[in-house]
């Protein structure tokens with residue numbers, strides 16, 4: 001997306017700092033918000049009071065706030081660190097604490113020594129890192145909010161128990177907060193006022209959800225990705241409209257896709273990966289189920305499961321072995337030991353028929369594993385890809 005930007009070109013990161021810079025994973029997909037923030041920060045970096053170093057990312061759980069904060073660490077080549085706020089935070093969680101140091105074993109003087117331990121906020125503040133402050137809305141103590149506020153002062157300094165630390169010019173704060181859900185308090189006004197750039201992040205549109213889930217799980221069936229995405233969006237909307245507290249978002253979607261990709265039933269996993277994550281209250285579940293039924297999604301999801309029910313227990317019902325002959329053609333009568341056998345997952349539009357053209361209607365999945373052992377699923381609708389897979393199998 002852009003060249004390496006080092007906001008302060010003269011600065012040399014230590015080895016430890018360099019290891020804290022987030023590395024973009026291959027599954028990371030850049031966004032308009034990322035580009036916008038990057039441009040804004042760069043544009044204003046050397047403009048004194050106009051410098052942008054406190055950013056607010058507010059919106060749905062799972063909309064990508066944390067990932068965006070991390071991506072900015074990569075974009076700016078700044079070490080990333082985070083603090084997760086909690087209701088009973090006290091000032092020492094912001095400013096650090098003085099704690100007794102355990103005496104050495106052979107120390108018989110009985111003297112107790114104390115040492116100052118900086119908080120993550122102080123470390124980022126004085127060393128010039130990118131700090132994500134997660135959910136400061138939950139903090140109850142006004143004194144803690146005030147301490148946090150002074151840490152966000154553009155040219156400020158922090159009065160620590162042992163010394164005064166000055167704000168490093170590269171210190172960037174990204175506040176991330178889920179807004180709009182029942183039970184979430186609004187962000188403290190004074191904190192909000194310190195923010196110089198704000199982004200509203202919602203559950204991304206279905207196409208982006210599909211793209212992210214596909215990148216993350218390696219599962220490609222457009223049909224399944226789309227239908228499951230539609231379901232997540234409907235569940236999210238229904239939960240909000242009915243003041244149901246739980247969340248259906250990207251996380252549920254990704255784990256649901258991954259379960260389905262590994263051969264689990266769409267209908268069963270709907271409960272374990274999506275619905276029960278939102279609620280287990282029977283009345284609330286009934287509302288969600290009814291929304292699914294009235295949008296025709298119950299039937300459509302069930303259709304995805306109707307394939308291959310004739311398979312015996314213990315076998316993955318959604319996967320069948322196909323045999324590729326020497327000529328490259330394949331049949332369902334597979335010899336399981338045969339190296340040329342490839343695993344096929346039926347997609348929704350195959351509707352369980354083997355007489356339709358496999359080229360068009362069937363996803364070809366091969367069970368190979370990624371670097372970290374997680375399976376990839378390769379879809380194919382072109383015979384040359386099948387040819388390629390055939391070669392891979394022969395070579396393996």
Ligand SMILES: Nc1ncnc2c1ncn2[C@@H]1O[C@H](COP(=O)(O)OP(=O)(O)O)[C@@H](O)[C@H]1O
Nearest residue numbers: 027028029030061062063064065066067212250
């Ligand atoms: N730009 C992106 N590209 C690919 N995947 C993403 C992107 N943003 C978020 N995700 C994925 O979506 C899920 C939720 O993202 P996360 O940043 O933790 O959300 P939030 O902090 O808003 O709750 C994670 O699995 C994350 O990897």
Ligand SMILES: [Mg+2]
Nearest residue numbers: 065066134176
């Ligand atoms: Mg987060």
